[in-house]
Amino acid sequence: MSSARQAWGLRFWLVTLAALLVMAATASLGRWQLQRAAHKTALQATMDERQARAPLQGAELQQALDQAPDAGQLLHRRVLLQGQWLAGATVFLDNRQMNGRPGFFVFTPLRLANGNRVVLVQRGWAPRNFLDRTQLPDVTTPAGTVQLQGRLAGPPARLYEFAPTAPGEGSSRIRQNLDLASYAAQTGLALAPLTVMQTGVASEGLQRDWAPIDSGVDKHYGYAFQWFGLCGLVAILYVWFQFVRRSPPTDCPRDA
Template sequence: MTKRMAGQVGARSDGKTHYRTSPLPLAAALVMIAVTCALGNWQLNRAHDKEARAARLQALSAQPPVVLGTAPLPQVVTDRTVRVTGRFDTARTVLLDNRPHGNGSSPGDSRAGFLVLTPLRISAASPAPAGAAGAMQAVLVLRGWLPRDAQDRTRIAPFPTPEGEVTIEGTALAAVPRVYSLGQDAAGSKIRQNLDLAAYAAETGLALHPLVLEQRSDSGDGLARDWAPADLGADRHYGYAFQWFGLAALTVVLVVVLGWRRARRVAAP
């Protein structure tokens, strides 16, 4: 008796060949179909999430800006437009390395660079919600993008920081955008890979609002602020989903065709 991948061949009592089908190929095909369909759904969900956030941002942009003061905000303001008045704490500026121009919004521009983060010490006279306890000294501002020196990453191109009191307007983010990092950044270093808001507050001793302000208004510092749109990459996720569902469909076709051919061999006289 000779074993084959799809089954085993044997002789019947009437002298005709018959096939004893192994369930393993069918089980493997079913697993493949389930996995590829799950991956396709995952990619669809990612695309839908990005489109939903883009629609949410568009709806929130029609609302008046939230004015940030020294009192904690009584509600979550993520994705809302926020306005704040204060002075930049230049000495505590942090540069986040390995950030492409536009954070992926400019496919033709692959220049490496930094994201510039500087805390803004909020003016005591800034309006704040009534009845809120405690005091927030500052808010971390994601000011913009700065190109990096190709030969020496520590050679930072000069960029001006506004002096005196300024009013900044931007979008509230829940956290600082992150990239994959192999190690931990040294506390106090100016150039880093990532920055955790709570850890940075403990490091600097500043009472920071639990949000990051992605600056939209111009402050004359020369930094690029062509931020990536919220739905960036949705089309790519749809493409990936099509590929996974296509692979699942191909597997179904192969199972049907091979099963039909096997059935014809068994039925043959």
């Protein structure tokens, strides 16, 4: 066999090996995304089931917060709260959006009635003044006993923070992020391990157009489709170039 045919044969097997490796990797990634989608589907079913339960309230809510072995088991449960706002401890989380508009998420602790338990409530969203970034939005905090509805949520989502908040007017209340443990130590409040996202119509200068709870299962199906599509494309290209359009070299004629 000529050297040209040997080189062609070597290239054929190298391309075959590379194609098989790429197809195996992309197919494996596609299956992994399907597994993630199955997990997210089960998670979505759990969240839907929790939201369908009767709201926790009163002594039942306080008992659940005190005795739950894992606070995560209470996430997304609906609640009915009654208590008094601790307006002086209100915090405004900056750079939060609602309906594409930047502003603040407003958090105020609520001392529950008939007990010392305090729950941090994400009361809603308010726009900010871009001419004066230290100006707080006009939010009304009712005095006395209030009642509200909401759902249990985890700690406030964190944003990337380039540098700590600079000292100045309003810097103690306008923050980029809020850590529950640090906030509890700062205020001296016996905070519950979970927060409450207040629901209902807009009021008190706050909007509550929260996005629906979604586990993101569609994203994983989309990724799986992309990986399996890439696997199929590699297979098609391999067959096309290795078999359909293959034209093995012929030996060069020798001079007489």
